[in-house]
Amino acid sequence: MTFKPAQWPRKLRSQEWYGGNSRDTIYHRGWLKNQGYPHDLFDGRPIIGILNTWSDLTPCNGHLRELAEKVKAGIWEAGGFPVEVPVFSASENTFRPTAMMYRNLAALAVEEAMRGQPMDGAVLMVGCDKTTPSLLMAAASTDIPSIAVTGGPMLNGYFRGERVGSGTHLWKFSEMVKAGEMTQEEFLEAEASMSRSTGTCNTMGTASTMASMAEALGMALSGNAAIPAVDSRRRVMAQMTGRRIVQMVKDDLKPSDVMTKEAFENAIRTNGAIGGSTNAVVHLLAIAGRLGIDLTLDDWDRCGRDVATIVNLMPSGKYLMEEFFYAGGLPVVLKRLGKTVLLNKDALTVAGTSIWDDVKDVVNWNEDVILPVEKALTQQGGIAVLKGNLAPKGAVLKPSAASAHLLVHTGRAVVFEDIDDYKAKINDEDLDIDETCIMVLKNCGPKGYPGMAEVGNMGLPPKVLKKGITDMVRISDARMSGTAYGTVVLHTSPEAAAGGPLAVVQNGDMISLDVPNRSLHLQISDEELASRLAAWTPTHERAASGYEWLHQTHVEGADTGADLDFLKGSRGSAVGKDSH
Known part of the structure; x- marks a missing residue:
């Protein structure tokens, strides 16, 4: 840790709006006083934006208005001035074509809400899959002191x-x-x-994974990730978060101080240990890109390859988030990583302490939920990054959710040109497919779907299911839900809609998957592959206008985080000119 707190008191960003007695200051301050705020609240105390992703159409976040009241209480107690701000909320279970298409839009909208308004610090109130990365991306882009508090998982x-x-x-x-x-x-x-209580998925799906990533990155208080949504301790966590952000503003402790390359390495290793979602790959790459940190798929393989999956939760194991919390939650996992020299112990957290200081004294209360390393679900968990002529820029697979007998497999390709083609054919008893085949789905990546929907874990054909077969190798440029399982190759880059090799796979081609050797190979000659690619033409129409056009025109590949190209890099929180 090299962070040195700033001197206090000092002039805060919000004083550009509210400090002094000029016409412009009175314009800003006077109108806000119509809410009944006393004059001395504008005396230079930290103004904290509570960025709330509550929405009736985001069921995972449906309780965040109640939780925000606890955050406010903590801010008042610490001498801050809380202002609740509703922000863009993308729900995976309601947004079409996919919430992933709107992650970048949400991040852009929140970034501008932070930059354009008088906030000295921000509490990021998140829960459902895309709300956590989108608000972390916005915080990275503005670099205003920020801290996350998640809504917590549902009960079992x-x-x-x-x-x-x-x-x-x-x-x-x-x-x-x-x-x-x-x-x-x-x-x-x-x-x-x-879904018997409020909260996010109760498995180690993407929401719980991203809550764990926020904690492993140091952007949430220790223990935040696993507390059930309805547990009173979730409210306590919210109130303590409110208290903490005020001191962070006084110290000028910013996202760039916390989310370093070392912190991202900790998060990658943590993802392997918890059997986390493959979606964490695109989200962490995107967050790092906003900070200007050089994080790549190679870092995912380097850091995660030798990490044992020790959290025995669905979809990889048998328990749920409620048991994970009772066992001690993520701090126990981080302590285990620290004891096997896989944790950058000096990484700074929003608490102002090192991550190791936060977890070194915790206890594992259930070793059937958080397993000893020698009893791990898999000794090589993490995310396997595959490369080869079918995925020159990489593809990913989650070993802990895959079938061991399929990790090395060669099979005949059964190709679906897009998700509609898949739906039209998959239930046809005449479909030429058996369990030895490899299902290939095209045109479902960031540009292709568009938005990269969670359709990569294609359901198996009924004719195969009726044999008692529950898994087959599946390959696509799509994502899959963090709650899903199977031997599923995802995020194949370049994607089919961008003219990647996946676009020219044909029915009957043989494909070889070799996860131990990180290989994904289409068994045709280099000359044949080059000929097919030269003859390829796009098959999907592009949008003519609107956000869909903006997204398809500017979205980057999954291998770099699927962010919009013009949003990369931190742009800071400089106060713009007053137009009044």
Whole structure:
């Protein structure tokens, strides 16, 4: 840690709006006083924006208005001035074509809300998948003192005595219906058990993964990630976060001080240890890009390859987030990483302490939930980064969610040109496919879907499911839900819609997957591949206007985070000219 707190008191950013008695100052200050604020609140105390992603159409974040009141209480207690600001909220379970298409729009909107308004610091109130990375990206772009507090996971679901993981069992039960092992009526009965409290997915899906990434990056207080949404300790965490941000502003402790290359390495290793979502790859790459940090897919493989998956949670294991919290949560995982020399212990956190100081004394209360390394779900967890002539810029696979017997596999390609082609063909009994084949889905990447939807974990054809087969190798340029499982190769780059090799795979081609050797190979000659690529023409129409046009025109590949090219790099929080 090299951070040195700034001198206090000093002139704050918000005083450009509210300090003094000029006409412009009275314009800003006087209108805000119509809310009943006393004059002395504008005396130079820190003004904290509570950036709230609450929305009735973002069910994972539906309780954040209540939680914001606790954040406000903490800010008042510490001598700050809280102002709650509703911001863009992209829900994975309601937004079409996919919330991922709007992650960058949300980050841009929040960034400008932070830059254009009198905030000295920000509390990022997040939960559902894309809200966490989008607000962290915005904070990185403005570099205003910021701290995250997540909404927390739902309580465990139960159906007929079995734990039900949100998302994970949706995929499982859906396949059982197609295989004739579950009736539609039973599926509807199970639905009621999947979401029995407010909060995010109760599995180690993307929401819980990104909450863990925020904590591992040092951008949330220690212990934040796993507290259930309805637990009173979640409210305490919110109030303590409110207190802490005021001191962060006084110290001028900024995102760039916390989210260093070392912090990202900690997060990558943590993702491997928890069996985290593949979506963390594109999100961390994008956040790092906003900070100007050189983080690549090679860093993911370098840092994550030898990390054992020790968190026994669905979709990789058997427990849910509630048990993870009771066992000690992410601090226990970080302590384990520190004891195996896989943690950059001096990395600074928003608490103003090192990450090791935050976790060194925690206790693991359940070693069947957070496993000893020798009993890990897999000794080489993390995210496998595959390269080869089918993915020159890389593709990813989650070993802890894959089938061991398929990690080295060669099979015949069964190709779907896009998601509509897949839906039209997959239930056809005449489809020429068996469990040895490799399912290939094209045109579902950042430009192609557009937005890179979570469709990579293609459901298997009923004719295969009825044999009792539950997994096949699947390859696409899409994403998959962090709650999903299977031997699924994702984020293949360059994507098909950009003319990557995936675009020219044909039915009957042989493809070889070799995860231990990090290889993904299309078994045709270099000359044949070059000939096919030369003859390729785009098959999908591009949008003519609107945000979809902006996104398709400027989005980068999954291998660099799928951010918009003009949003890369921190632009700072300089106060613009007053127009009044």
